[in-house]
Amino acid sequence: MKKEQIERAFHQLGRVMMHFGSSTKWEGFELGITEQEHQDFNELILKQKHYNGWFTEDMVRKSLLSLGSLLSEKDLKTWTANYNFAETPSTVAVIMAGNIPLVGFHDFLSVLISGHKILVKLSSDDLYLLPRLASFLSVFEPDLKDRIQFSEGKISDFDAVIATGSDSSATYFEQYFSKFPHIFRSNRTSIAILTGKESKEDIEFLARDIFDYYGRGCRNVSHLILPDGYNMNRVFEGIVVMGDIINNKKYGNNYDYNKAVHLLNQESLLDNNFVLLKESKELFSPLGMLHYHFYKNNDELNAYLNKNEDHVQCIVGRDYLPFGSSQQPGLSDYADGVDTLKWLNKL
Numbered sequence: 001m002k003k004e005q006i007e008r009a010f011h012q013l014g015r016v017m018m019h020f021g022s023s024t025k026w027e028g029f030e031l032g033i034t035e036q037e038h039q040d041f042n043e044l045i046l047k048q049k050h051y052n053g054w055f056t057e058d059m060v061r062k063s064l065l066s067l068g069s070l071l072s073e074k075d076l077k078t079w080t081a082n083y084n085f086a087e088t089p090s091t092v093a094v095i096m097a098g099n100i101p102l103v104g105f106h107d108f109l110s111v112l113i114s115g116h117k118i119l120v121k122l123s124s125d126d127l128y129l130l131p132r133l134a135s136f137l138s139v140f141e142p143d144l145k146d147r148i149q150f151s152e153g154k155i156s157d158f159d160a161v162i163a164t165g166s167d168s169s170a171t172y173f174e175q176y177f178s179k180f181p182h183i184f185r186s187n188r189t190s191i192a193i194l195t196g197k198e199s200k201e202d203i204e205f206l207a208r209d210i211f212d213y214y215g216r217g218c219r220n221v222s223h224l225i226l227p228d229g230y231n232m233n234r235v236f237e238g239i240v241v242m243g244d245i246i247n248n249k250k251y252g253n254n255y256d257y258n259k260a261v262h263l264l265n266q267e268s269l270l271d272n273n274f275v276l277l278k279e280s281k282e283l284f285s286p287l288g289m290l291h292y293h294f295y296k297n298n299d300e301l302n303a304y305l306n307k308n309e310d311h312v313q314c315i316v317g318r319d320y321l322p323f324g325s326s327q328q329p330g331l332s333d334y335a336d337g338v339d340t341l342k343w344l345n346k347l
Helices: 003-021 035-051 057-068 073-080 105-113 129-140 142-147 167-177 200-215 233-247 249-264 298-311 340-345
Strands: 091-095 117-121 148-150 160-164 182-185 189-193 221-227 276-279 289-295 312-317
Touching (some): 003 057, 003 142, 091 105, 105 340, 200 233, 233 249
Parallel strands (some): 091 117, 160 182, 276 289
16 A cells, blocks of 8 residues: 555545535535535534533534644645655554544544554544544545554554553553553643733634633643733733633533632632633643743743743744644644654654
């Protein structure tokens, strides 16, 4: 099987994903799926919120659109140009998280496009979307069918492991899989650095970095770093565009719980009725809350960044990622900074 075959199949899948991400009507067989398959997948999208209250239609379609847009033939070829294609495929077990829809898709893509076979262990929070996309992919390139396996129970018969989970999961991964070649990923989060020169539009874009997927992804901003004397009203005025997030029951429950706990403890908070802001240098903040702290100079800022570099996924700001772009990573923006394709090449 040639790499070009896999690239073409994923490019076609990307067109399908962007189609559903844009909520477009079926307009014929150009996408490579039937009208019934189109209807079934739309129904599956709508059902996700019943399986997982975080997976609303908007969030599922946002993920499909974002991931599908990565899969142009040009971008795939550019991404893989400097890597070898495995002539003798290994079987790579991929243990996926389920915090946002299709969060394990990049690993799925990486394993297959590098020429290997994949054994997928799905999160119970995200059981249905990837298998359906894999079935489309196998139609576009039938030779891929035997390279994709989903496991419902204990995984076995694999050569290497990519496992993503929480910090507590990392202990489990080490215990059971450390003897295999592996990539283990644990908790990370993202931050925004403001200078005071941002426009209201910048802060409105920042609101997407904070609240897309309800703040549950490692690329979601959970901590703001602000210059001394920064007027917090500017943050509130900008992020109000995402105020409807409170209407999600699960998010609202987190907001209410954290508000109650902090009020009982008589801790100082800023509150705009859909997110709590707490001054703290702790990197990670609970759902429904943002931490923030002030910096006096670049030395102080750099010291904080250096201290937390192993736990920061990305940084948003005027001198970093553009505001509003944290949830739109490129193919080379690896989840933990480890080049997955390079690692797969060594198997």
